[in-house]
Amino acid sequence: MRKTVFKVFWAWDFQKEEDWLNAEAAKGSNLVAAGPLSYVFEEGEPGAYTYRLELLENLPMTASEQEYLRFMEDAGIEQIATMGRWVYFRKRTEDGEFELFSDLDSRIKHLRRIQFIALFALAAEFFVMVGGVPNLIKGNPGMALGVALPVAVLAIATVFPALRIAREIKRLKAERLICE
């Protein structure tokens, strides 16, 4: 029995996405495929799997990432789906606790990859807004505001997650000074 759910998560909300997938898995809905806007679940035993998400450094099909994915497979971790650089892993809960990272350095490294996406989005949004200024000066406010305004709203919305990630990284780095 399969079901498709249409849902979108921002890159920086990956923890929410992971929590949601695990909540579904606890109920017996196991993710089997993922697209940009949708998720496909298959009915199975409740609580059988634990899901984890990771943003890879490169696309999954590159040689270095293929090596990493094969290593994960050897460790009993199943690769369920990929979406761009995102990989969806799962492991049977009966095999024990499943985490991708067990030390601060790995977690910081992973967060930095996501931070880069947030900052890149911010830069792109800023670029588009600034692009609207010449139109404003030329007396074409409709054109300028029509594009720049919604993007400005987007930019403001992006700033909060970007700050949140920066704070989290800072917190982890502070902790790293006293422990691993």
Next chain:
Amino acid sequence: MESIALTEAVFYILLSLDEPLHGYGIMQNAETLSKGRVRLAAGTLYGALGTLAEKRWIKEMRAPEGGRKREYQLTDEGRRVVAAEIARLRELLENGERIAGEWSK
């Protein structure tokens, strides 16, 4: 000589590789040695093995045939590092027991 403190994850990884062993075996060994306390996550382990291989403290065995998992083993330099680390830990332990041992009195 510079004094380097290894993370305990790395210490247990190195301790596991006297004989060739694959990633999953390392994870299980660390968990057994530490009585369940140290759980190496796969992502972390993968990164650490890469760094250790770069530093030439371990070597990656040639990719095994027949779908057997890739194995790793200590190099001579790796064994030297483990010995130095044990000496460092002994110093910490001796000082700790000596000084903190006085506190309860």
